[in-house]
Each structure stands twice: as structure tokens, then as C-alpha cells.
Amino acid sequence: xxxxxxxxxxxxxxxxxxxxxxxxxxxxxxxxxxxxxxxxxxxxxxxxxxxxxxxxxxxxxxxxxxxxxxxxxxxxxxxxxxxxxxxxxxxxxxxxxxxxxxxxxxxxxxxxxxxxxxxxxxxxxxxxxxxxxxxxxxxxxxxxxxxxxxxxxxxxxxxxxxxxxxxxxxxxxxxxxxxxxxxxxxxxxxxxxxxxxxxxxxxxxxxxxxxxxxxxxxxxxxxxxxxxxxxxxxxxxxxxxxxxxxxxxxxxxxxxxxxxxxxxxxxxx
Amino acid sequence: xxxxxxxxxxxxxxxxxxxxxxxxxxxxxxxxxxxxxxxxxxxxxxxxxxxxxxxxxxxxxxxxxxxxxxxxxxxxxxxxxxxxxxxxxxxxxxxxxxxxxxxxxxxxxxxxxxxxxxxxxxxxxxxxxxxxxxxxxxxxxxxxxxxxxxxxxxxxxxxxxxxxxxxxxxxxxxxxxxxxxxxxxxxxxxxxxxxxxxxxxxxxxxxxxxxxxxxxxxxxxxxxxxxxxxxxxxxxxxxxxxxxxxxxxxxxxxxxxxxxxxxxxxxxxxxxxxxxxxxxxxxxxxxxxxxxxxxxxxxxxxxxxxxxxxxxxxxxxxxxxxxxxxxxxxxxxxxxxxxxxxxxxxxxxxxxxxxxxxxxxxxxxxxxxxxxxxxxxxxxxx
Numbered sequence: 001x002x003x004x005x006x007x008x009x010x011x012x013x014x015x016x017x018x019x020x021x022x023x024x025x026x027x028x029x030x031x032x033x034x035x036x037x038x039x040x041x042x043x044x045x046x047x048x049x050x051x052x053x054x055x056x057x058x059x060x061x062x063x064x065x066x067x068x069x070x071x072x073x074x075x076x077x078x079x080x081x082x083x084x085x086x087x088x089x090x091x092x093x094x095x096x097x098x099x100x101x102x103x104x105x106x107x108x109x110x111x112x113x114x115x116x117x118x119x120x121x122x123x124x125x126x127x128x129x130x131x132x133x134x135x136x137x138x139x140x141x142x143x144x145x146x147x148x149x150x151x152x153x154x155x156x157x158x159x160x161x162x163x164x165x166x167x168x169x170x171x172x173x174x175x176x177x178x179x180x181x182x183x184x185x186x187x188x189x190x191x192x193x194x195x196x197x198x199x200x201x202x203x204x205x206x207x208x209x210x211x212x213x214x215x216x217x218x219x220x221x222x223x224x225x226x227x228x229x230x231x232x233x234x235x236x237x238x239x240x241x242x243x244x245x246x247x248x249x250x251x252x253x254x255x256x257x258x259x260x261x262x263x264x265x266x267x268x269x
Numbered sequence: 270x271x272x273x274x275x276x277x278x279x280x281x282x283x284x285x286x287x288x289x290x291x292x293x294x295x296x297x298x299x300x301x302x303x304x305x306x307x308x309x310x311x312x313x314x315x316x317x318x319x320x321x322x323x324x325x326x327x328x329x330x331x332x333x334x335x336x337x338x339x340x341x342x343x344x345x346x347x348x349x350x351x352x353x354x355x356x357x358x359x360x361x362x363x364x365x366x367x368x369x370x371x372x373x374x375x376x377x378x379x380x381x382x383x384x385x386x387x388x389x390x391x392x393x394x395x396x397x398x399x400x401x402x403x404x405x406x407x408x409x410x411x412x413x414x415x416x417x418x419x420x421x422x423x424x425x426x427x428x429x430x431x432x433x434x435x436x437x438x439x440x441x442x443x444x445x446x447x448x449x450x451x452x453x454x455x456x457x458x459x460x461x462x463x464x465x466x467x468x469x470x471x472x473x474x475x476x477x478x479x480x481x482x483x484x485x486x487x488x489x490x491x492x493x494x495x496x497x498x499x500x501x502x503x504x505x506x507x508x509x510x511x512x513x514x515x516x517x518x519x520x521x522x523x524x525x526x527x528x529x530x531x532x533x534x535x536x537x538x539x540x541x542x543x544x545x546x547x548x549x550x551x552x553x554x555x556x557x558x559x560x561x562x563x564x565x566x567x568x569x570x571x572x573x574x575x576x577x578x579x580x581x582x583x584x585x586x587x588x589x590x591x592x593x594x595x596x597x598x599x600x601x602x603x604x605x606x607x608x609x610x611x612x613x614x615x616x617x618x619x620x621x622x623x624x625x626x627x628x629x630x631x632x633x634x635x636x637x638x639x640x641x642x643x644x645x646x647x648x649x650x651x
Contacts, residue, residue, distance in 0.1 A: 013642065016649035023648070114644045208416045246630075253633045256640035 023110050027102070027119035034101075035094075035123070047131050050086055054078045054135070057200050069205050070234045072227070075139045081199035083135065084226045087128035088161035088168075088219045089190060089197075094120045095169020096186060099177060099266060106266065113266055114259055117173055121166030129158055136230075153229030160244045161222035167248050170255030177262040198223040203238045211238065218247040301635035302628065309627035310620070318387045319615030320426045323433035326606045327441065328420040329355040329448060331599060355448070355601055356419055360412050362447050363423065363440055366399075369406045376439045381432055382409070410440065420606060430612040437609035445603040456596040463585070463592035470585040474578040481571045493564040497553060500561065504549045511542040 036042045057078050061068070068077035098116040105111045140146035148154065176182040197219040203211055214220055215238055224239035362368060372378040382393040382405065393405050411424040423440060427433035485492075518535045525532050553561050 012646055012649045016645040016647065019648040020645050110648060112644060112647065206416075208414075211416075249630070249633045249637065253636045253640075256637060256644075259644075260640070 019110055020112075020115060023112075023115045024119045024122065027105065027111070027115055028123045030105075031119060031123050043127075046127050047134060050079070050082045050131060050135065053082045053199075057082075061200070069202050070231070072231050072234060073139075073143065073145075075143075076136060076230065077227075078200065079132070079135050079139065080227045080230050081197070081223050083128055083132045084157055084161045084223045085194065085197045085199055085219055087125060087132075087158055088165040088222055089193060090128065091121055091124040091162055091165025092168040092172065093186070093190065094124050095166055096172035096176060096183070098169065098173050100183075103266075113173075113263065114170075114256075117166065117170045121162065121169065124165065125159075125162035128162070132158065147232065148230060149232040150229040154226050155229075156241065157222050157225030157229060160225065160241065160248070161219065163248050164218050164222065164244060164251070167251035167255055171251050171258060174255060174258035174262045177265055193217065193219055196220065202227065202234070203236065204234075215243075218244045297635065297639065301638075302631045305631040306624060306628045310624045312390070313618050313620050313623045316388050316390075317618055318391055318428050320391075320428060320617040321430040321433045321612040321614075322616045323425045323427070323430070323437040323609045323612055324422065324607070325437050325441065325609040326420050326422045327444075328418070328604050328606060329359060330602045330604045331355075355451070356414060356421060358451070359444050359448060359603070360414050360421055363410065363412045363421075363444055364407065366403055368410075368440065368443060369403055371443055372406075372436060372439060373402075376436060378406075378436070381427060384428065387428055410436070423609070425609070426617060434609045434611040441603070441605060441609065448601050448603045452599070452601040455599060459592050459596045459599075460589070463589040467582075467585040467589050470578065470582040474575070474582045477571065477575040477578040481568075481575050484568055484571055493561055493568050497561045497565060500549055500553050504546065504553070507542060507546045507549065511539065511546060514539045514542055 032043070036045050041048070054075060058074060061074060061078075068074045095117045098120045099106075099113055102116045105116065106113065137146075172182060172186060196214055196217050198214075203215065203220060203224055206214060221239045221241075221244045224236035225241065225244075227234050228236035228239060369378070379393070379402070383395050384392070393402065397405070409426045413422045413424070414420075415422065423437055425433045425437040425440065427436055514535065518532070518539055521529075521532050521535055
């Protein structure tokens with residue numbers, strides 16, 4: 001019986017996959033229009049925001065007379081901190097709003113809640129990946145110096161950040177269906193992460209006990225990995241791909257299970 | 270008549286479906302969770318060669334005790350604070366390929382880890398390249414830096430307790446040698462510099478002294494300045510004497526006849542004094558440039574140079590002393606806080622920890638896979 005069923009299982013899976021990819025593609029395209037739809041500069045804001053942060057911290061570093069550690073150029077140091085942070089936390093933020101922002105789309109039977117989250121996660125990942133290249137490429141044009149130590153590690157760092165953001169967003173998004181106080185709590189919970197993710201310091205430069213505490217934050221690991229890959233002079237001794245993966249697996253499992261639980265509630269409303 | 274039959278069949282198909290689903294779930298669970306967990310427990314529990322871990326901690330202490338300052342430690346990771354930097358240097362040294370080379374050559378590192386009794390997965394391949402050996406080395410030897418206390422903790426894993434202790438001892442000894450060489454070189458450099466400076470000052474002083482002596486030999490004047498002073502004094506006396514003699518002469522002329530023997534005698538006296546005065550003046554100013562003032566002009570720079578050289582020699586001597594003290598103060602010691610332990614029980618692999626990790630990880634991964642696959646499949650149902 002199982003031999004008779006297997007081709008149909010495989011073909012259902014493939015048709016399902018094709019439909020899902022089409023849906024994700026369509027939702028992602030729609031998201032590009034709506035993400036900055038209300039603003040005049042549109043997508044440019046996606047670049048301007050990290051640039052604003054880099055500029056602010058650059059100014060602060062200059063005022064304090066501080067140098068980036070381990071001989072890293074200051075702008076690249078800040079960019080490799082800000083963008084991996086944004087790729088994780090902005091994705092989580094956007095994915096957490098995936099259902100509330102696109103509720104009308106769930107009217108179509110092909111569109112599932114998971115698709116909305118995946119579409120937003122993919123779009124954010126692609127957006128910030130592009131911004132990463134644009135900002136660091138711009139920096140390279142100015143400084144006439146462009147050497148990447150380990151491209152693959154940079155991609156791994158950014159990819160893990162994006163995956164972590166999507167998984168966290170999925171959990172928050174499903175929880176927000178159960179209780180609307182989750183949305184209120186998100187801001188206060190996310191804010192400390194900004195200061196704890198190594199945007200303007202490295203794990204290496206922290207005292208041991210502070211570092212042991214900070215390393216619970218997976219975003220810091222992503223930032224460290226990206227910096228390790230980008231700069232030949234920096235080695236992220238404390239960053240662990242396995243830890244970030246474990247966080248992603250736990251969050252993804254929780255999120256996917258929760259999605260099954262809350263599914264009925266979403267579709268009713 | 271047609272009613273009950275489909276209902277019965279429906280219930281039976283539903284039951285079949287449920288049974289099929291249950292069977293699929295069991296199959297999936299056993300393949301995805303039970304199997305990996307079983308494999309892991311068999312490997313960890315039966316196959317894997319137990320590892321013994323030797324722990325030791327040490328630090329680099331300088332003689333002046335700077336490494337204890339808390340402000341220094343705050344910036345311990347930054348270059349410039351030498352105590353913190355020394356610890357990092359040692360950490361780098363322990364993790365270096367040179368250390369591996371040393372262990373391979375003198376302590377039988379490869380023989381131990383390539384031993385045939387070690388399980389196949391854990392064993393270091395006999396044809397391992399240098400890079401593979403180095404990777405393996407970094408797995409077995411870990412050195413952690415505690416920035417707060419400035420200590421290094423050395424963890425060495427080996428397949429028996431004595432060997433792990435032996436390797437740890439060897440690493441500590443090599444690190445100590447490195448620290449000593451480092452301190453020695455810094456010290457020698459410093460003292461050597463001060464010594465060269467002293468030697469130069471010494472030769473300068475000798476040259477200045479010789480120059481003064483030669484000048485003295487040539488001019489037959491031990492100290493022209495002193496001679497000049499003496500001559501000046503003599504001249505002063507002569508001048509006073511002359512004035513007195515002239516006054517007496519003029520007094521005599523008013524009372525005696527100009528040819529009186531007293532007057533003639535006094536006149537001769539005045540003349541003799543005048544001659545003497547001229548001679549002395551000649552000695553001081555010198556005709557044809559061989560007088561005392563010329564000798565002074567020749568002597569003066571030589572004497573000044575001698576004085577300077579003396580002073581320079583004194584300060585060079587003092588700075589050598591300072592350098593000696595300073596170098597001694599900057600001496601670095603490798604202080605063993607806890608000597609390598611000799612473990613009597615294997616600590617790795619931790620059986621329950623490893624098995625539980627595999628169980629939880631495979632369970633979660635299977636869950637994610639199933640849920641994702643289900644979500645894909647339900648798109649096809651529309």
C-alpha cells in the first residue's frame with residue numbers, strides 16, 4: 001500500500017511546494033510596495049536608517065576619541081555591527097507583524113500564515129543583504145581598500161541572523177494572535193538587544209564575566225561571525241555557529257507548533 | 270439497506286487512516302529520533318575511547334606587581350598594558366603550531382593520539398596533514414583567558430590521565446621557557462644600552478684627560494690658571510712695593526742731596542722693581558704669543574671638556590644602575606596557580622549529556638521537518 005501511495009505523496013509535495021513558492025513570491029513582491037509605501041523616498045529609507053546609526057556612532061566614537069578595536073576601520077566596524085543586528089532584529093520585528101499586516105490576504109485559500117512570515121523574512125534578508133553590500137561597497141570606494149577575509153563566513157553570519165529573526169518573528173507573531181499584550185511587550189524586550197549585540201564593541205574586549213552573560217545573545221554571535229569573516233585582523237573566538245543554530249531550531253520548533261495551535265483563531269477573524 | 274454499509278466502511282476507513290497515520294508517526298519517530306539517539310548512545314557508551322582532562326591554571330606575574338592593578342585589567346585586552354599583553358602572548362604561544370611541533374618532537378604527541386586502541390572516529394589519522402594535526406591539536410588543548418584575574422586555564426585532553434598530565438606539564442614548561450626568554454631579552458637589551466652609553470662616556474673622559482695631560486706636558490704648566498693667579502698676586506705686591514719705593518725716593522730727594530748714597534740706592538731699588546714688574550707682565554701677556562694668557566686660551570676648552578666628560582660619566586653610571594633596577598623590576602615570571610591535575614576518571618565524552626543532546630536535537634529537527642513538510646503539502650490540498 002505504501003508503494004502505491006508514495007508517488008502521490010511525492011507529487012502532492014511537489015505541487016504544494018510550487019504553489020507555496022508562488023505564494024511567497026507574490027506576497028514578497030507585494031511587501032516591497034507596502035513596506036515603505038507611505039514614505040516619499042520609498043526603499044531608500046532601508047539604506048538611510050542603518051546609515052543614520054553608523055553616522056551617529058561614528059560621531060560618538062570621534063568625540064570620545066576612541067578607535068575601533070583590533071585595527072578595524074571605524075566605518076566598516078560599525079557597518080558590520082549595525083547591519084547584522086538589523087538583519088536579525090528588523091526581520092523579527094517585521095515577521096512579528098506579518099499576520100496583523102496582511103490579514104486580508106488570508107482570505108485566499110492558498111495563502112497560509114506561514115507564507116506571510118516566510119515572505120517577510122526572505123524580503124528582509126534580501127534587503128539587508130543588499131544594504132550590507134551597498135554600504136560596505138561605498139566604504140570601499142571611499143577608502144580604496146576592499147579585502148574580505150572569508151566571504152562564506154560573512155554569508156553564514158548574515159544568513160543565521162536572518163533565520164534567527166524569522167524564527168523569533170514567527171514565535172512572536174503566533175503569540176500575538178493569542179494575546180495582544182505581546183505586541184506591547186516587544187518594544188521593551190527588543191531595546192536592550194540593541195545595546196547588547198556588539199554594535200560598538202567586540203566580545204573580545206569585554207571583561208570575562210560580562211562577556212559570559214552577553215554571549216547568551218545570539219545576535220552578538222551573528223555580529224561576531226560577520227566581523228570575523230570580514231576582517232582579517234579579527235578572530236571571533238567566542239562566537240559559536242552551533243549556539244545560534246540551536247536557538248534557531250528551538251524557536252522554529254516552538255513557532256511552527258504554535259502556528260498549528262493558533263491557526264484556527266486567525267482564520268476565524 | 271444501502272445506509273449501514275457505507276457508514277461501516279467509512280468508519281473502517283477512518284480507523285485505517287488513523288492506524289496508518291499512527292504507524293507513519295511511529296516509523297518517523299523511530300527513524301528520526303530513536304535511531305540517532307541509539308546510534309549516539311552506542312557510540313558514546315561503548316565505542317568511544319574515554320578521555321581524561323588535565324586542568325591547570327597559571328598567570329604571568331611581573332616583579333613590580335602591576336598585573337594586580339584593577340585599572341590595568343580593565344584594559345587588559347588592549348596593547349600597552351604589558352602584564353595583560355604577556356598573558357595573551359603566552360596564550361598565543363600555547364595555541365601555536367610551534368607548540369604542536371614541540372610536543373610532537375619531544376613528547377610523543379602523535380603516537381598517543383594515533384594509537385590503534387583509540388576508536389576510529391576519535392583517532393588522528395596516521396596520514397593526517399599538518400593542518401589536520403593542528404586542528405586536532407586545538408581540539409585537545411584549550412587555553413582560556415580570564416581577563417579579570419589575568420589567569421590562563423589550560424585544559425588538555427588525552428586518552429589516559431598520566432599522559433594528559435604529562436602533556437600539560439610539557440606545555441607549561443615550554444611556556445615558561447618562552448616567558449623567560451622574552452623577559453631575558455628585554456632585560457639584556459636595556460642593560461646593554463646603558464652599558465654602551467657608559468662605555469662611550471668612559472672613553473670620552475679618558476680622551477679629555479689625556480688631552481689635558483698632553484697640553485700640560487707641552488706647556489710645562491701644570492695649571493696655567495693657578496700660575497696666572499699667582500703672577501697677578503705677585504704683580505700686585507710688586508706694584509705696591511714700587512709705589513712705596515717711589516714715595517720714599519721722592520721723600521729722600523727733598524732732604525738729601527741727589528748724589529747722596531741713600532738716594533742712589535733707593536733709585537736703584539725703584540729701577541729693579543720696575544724691571545721685575547715688566548718681566549712679570551711679559552710672562553702674563555707674553556711676547557710672540559707664548560705667554561700665560563695664550564696657554565690659558567689653549568687650556569680652557571680642554572678643561573671644560575674634561576669637566577663635561579666627568580659629569581656625563583657620572584650620569585651614565587647612574588643610569589646603568591637605574592636600568593639594572595628597572596630591568597629587574599620588569600622581570601616576568603610564569604606563576605603556576607594550580608599545577609596540572611592528574612585525572613583519575615574520564616570526563617569526556619559525557620554520556621547522558623551527549624545522548625540527551627542528540628535526542629533533543631533530532632526531536633526538534635524532526636518536528637521542524639514534519640511541520641514544514643505539512644505546511645507545504647497543505648498548499649496542494651486547495
